[in-house]
Structure formats: structure tokens, C-alpha cells
Amino acid sequence: MGNSRFNIVSSSPEETIAAGEQLARHLGPGSxxxxxxxxxxxxxxxxxxxxxxxxxxxxxxxxTYTIISEYEGRLPFYHIDAYRLQGDSDFSNIGGEEVLYGTGVSVIEWSERLSAMIPEDAIVVEIELLEQGQRNIQIRSQKI
Ligand SMILES: Nc1ncnc2c1ncn2[C@@H]1O[C@H](COP(=O)(O)OP(=O)(O)O)[C@@H](O)[C@H]1O
Ligand SMILES: [Mg+2]
Structure with a gap:
């Protein structure tokens, strides 16, 4: 993907799912x-x-109360919801670094709350509300 940035406008939940599905093609161990x-x-x-x-x-x-959920896919998939974390040490205590620096794919909601712990080469996906249910999905990658 290189050092890049692009935008997708999604008009429905299904299109947002399809955008995630497309991104998955570029992910590998440790993404x-x-x-x-x-x-x-x-x-x-x-x-x-x-x-x-x-x-x-x-x-x-x-x-509601699970921070890290693990799923089995072609790579281990970790869905992290940082909403209820009270800082980085909370995340460390539940093994967060092992997950982020392991060989699975990690996807983090509310990643702003963990900014110090996010690897520099993470892919950043910023979603914004547009009008009438549309979403602008901006994907930025540094060096994958
Ligand atoms: N284009 C869109 N993409 C994603 N969700 C949408 C879209 N339009 C409407 N929605 C609705 O917005 C909500 C998004 O929920 P969710 O993915 O749980 O949000 P978040 O995890 O950011 O809190 C769902 O109720 C979904 O039906
Ligand atoms: Mg959510």
C-alpha cells in the first residue's frame, strides 16, 4: 500500500463492511x-x-465490558474496544502489548484513548458522518 491516503464514501452499513473487507486484503501478521x-x-x-x-x-x-475479543480467521483477529480503558496501564495489564505486537491482526475502536501504544506503522481509519447516513472513510497508511 505504501505511504498513502485515500477516501471512500459509504452510503450504507453494507458499503462500510465492504470497505473493511477490501482493506483486509492488505493486512498481514502484526497489522x-x-x-x-x-x-x-x-x-x-x-x-x-x-x-x-x-x-x-x-x-x-x-x-459492553470486554476490551479485547479474539476471533479465529486466516490470521488471529483481535477486536479491541478502548472506550472504557482508563489509560495505557489498564491496557498493559490485560496483555495489550502482546496483542498489538503479536502476529495477529488488531483492530482498535476508540484508538485515540491508546495513542501512546499504537505502533507507528498502524493504519489509521477515520470515519466521519456526512449527510443522510453517508460516511466518509479516510484510510491512511504509513509504511506497509
Ligand atoms: N454508511 C454507514 N456505515 C456504517 N453504519 C451506518 C451507515 N449508515 C448508517 N449506519 C448505522 O450507524 C450505526 C453504526 O454503528 P457502529 O458500527 O456500531 O458504530 P460505532 O462502532 O462507530 O459506534 C449502525 O446503527 C448502522 O446501521
Ligand atoms: Mg463500536
């Missing part, structure tokens, strides 16, 4: 995807798409 954007913008839908692209069969959900 980290940092998702940014407010409540309800579609971060979990995008994460569902990545999971589908990685061949995860189980449905990706957002359990």
Missing part, C-alpha cells in the same frame, strides 16, 4: 488498524468487514 470517529459512525461495521475479509466465521459484536 494494526486504528479506528477513529465518534459513537455510531460505523467503526464496528468497518471492523466486521475486516473480520469477514480475514475469513472470521463468528459474528463480531461489541460486548
Amino acid at each position: 494494526v488498524v486504528a479506528l477513529r470517529g465518534g459513537l455510531g459512525v460505523g467503526k464496528t461495521y468497518f471492523a466486521k468487514g475486516i473480520a469477514q475479509g480475514l475469513g472470521v466465521q463468528e459474528e463480531v459484536t461489541s460486548p
Whole structure:
């Protein structure tokens, strides 16, 4: 993918899933995807798409109190929801670094809350609300 940035406009949850699915084709062992954007913008839908692209069969959900959920796909898939974390040390205590620097693919919702721990080569996906249910999905990659 190189050092790049591109935008996709999604008009439905299905299109957001499809965008995640496309991105999954560029991911490999150790990839980290940092998702940014407010409540309800579609971060979990995008994460569902990545999971589908990685061949995860189980449905990706957002359990209220689980920070790290692990799924089996062609690579181990970790869905991380940082919303309830109280800082970096909380995340370290539950084995966060091992996950982020391991050989699976990690996708992090509310990655802003973990900014110090996100690897420099993470792919950043910023989702913004447009009008009438549309979303602008900006994908930035540094060096993959
Ligand atoms: N284009 C779109 N992409 C994603 N979600 C959308 C879109 N349009 C409407 N929605 C709705 O927005 C909500 C997004 O939910 P979710 O992915 O859980 O958000 P987040 O994880 O960012 O809080 C869902 O209710 C979905 O049906
Ligand atoms: Mg969510």
C-alpha cells in the first residue's frame, strides 16, 4: 500500500463492511488498524468487514465490558474496544502489548484513548458522518 491516503464514501452499513473487507486484503501478521470517529459512525461495521475479509466465521459484536475479543480467521483477529480503558496501564495489564505486537491482526475502536501504544506503522481509519447516513472513510497508511 505504501505511504498513502485515500477516501471512500459509504452510503450504507453494507458499503462500510465492504470497505473493511477490501482493506483486509492488505493486512498481514502484526497489522494494526486504528479506528477513529465518534459513537455510531460505523467503526464496528468497518471492523466486521475486516473480520469477514480475514475469513472470521463468528459474528463480531461489541460486548459492553470486554476490551479485547479474539476471533479465529486466516490470521488471529483481535477486536479491541478502548472506550472504557482508563489509560495505557489498564491496557498493559490485560496483555495489550502482546496483542498489538503479536502476529495477529488488531483492530482498535476508540484508538485515540491508546495513542501512546499504537505502533507507528498502524493504519489509521477515520470515519466521519456526512449527510443522510453517508460516511466518509479516510484510510491512511504509513509504511506497509
Ligand atoms: N454508511 C454507514 N456505515 C456504517 N453504519 C451506518 C451507515 N449508515 C448508517 N449506519 C448505522 O450507524 C450505526 C453504526 O454503528 P457502529 O458500527 O456500531 O458504530 P460505532 O462502532 O462507530 O459506534 C449502525 O446503527 C448502522 O446501521
Ligand atoms: Mg463500536
